[in-house]
Amino acid sequence: MAPLIISQFHQESYVLKLQTSEQNDIENMQFRTLLNSELLASPIIETEYSLARFKGQLTPIYNCHGLTFASRRTWIYQSQELEKILRDDKYIEIKVEKDVLPGDVITYADETGITHSGIVIQVDLPKTDGDLVSIMVLSKWGRHKEVIHNANYSPYSTGIKKYWRINHGFRIV
């Protein structure tokens, strides 16, 4: 269902049945409404982050964590829910940047918890000793658009970055 565009203060939200692989419920909220002005606005954020690539249209349906962990279907916005997902889905931390691969997950955290997440889409290893690993990420910035950006180039990049890879392992029967 496409977002309903309205001109008055109104909220239409839904909770999806969403669970971790351990069948624990994940608190979430899907929003379907946005204000006309959101479509008409030309956010200065796109000018401020001119090296990032803003993809498609904005949508209130999902946030970054919904993109990363819930197939672009909803908002996950509580840090404890994200920690539950990382634990239940058996993500392991990739501690060395050069070991990160496309498809891995990046999280950003500050003193309040996890503030942002995304999916790694490209890793460029340094060509010389002085260079840094360059990691490109696909994420979504709040109610705004999906964004392709360097891991160190976003409103959340002052936070602590961690990289994760899902590893369900084997269950031998």
Next chain:
Amino acid sequence: MDLELYKNQLRDIYLVSNTPSFLYETMRKSNIITNYLAKFDKATLFHEFSQRVEKPIVDVADIAILYALLIALSFKKDEDIKGFFKYVSEHIKFEWFSTIANYYLSDKTNSDIFTFEITPPSKIEYGEQQNIKVTQS
């Protein structure tokens, strides 16, 4: 109080916030809150909030400004502020207003006593304009 000057900046903080805690912390650190809104006393901030919340919201920046006023009030540690945040926590269920009010209420450095008087509307539901009458005791 002229928040029109800052509305684009506040709107962008709101737009890119993935979590209520990010919105709360980012706004608390922004110059608009720490320099501009900090200059106003609690009565002025209450008045501005109550005036704005009564108007139909037609611009996403209007929502961002309401969050900014609420978060600016979170810096005020007077005892009567707590009543206001308790009211917001219990009655404004739109998006993250209640969650943010709870951040203030769960902060142990704030007093447990309040004397703020609020005249609530009879009912608030999604999809209805939310009217809050706020008076300072």
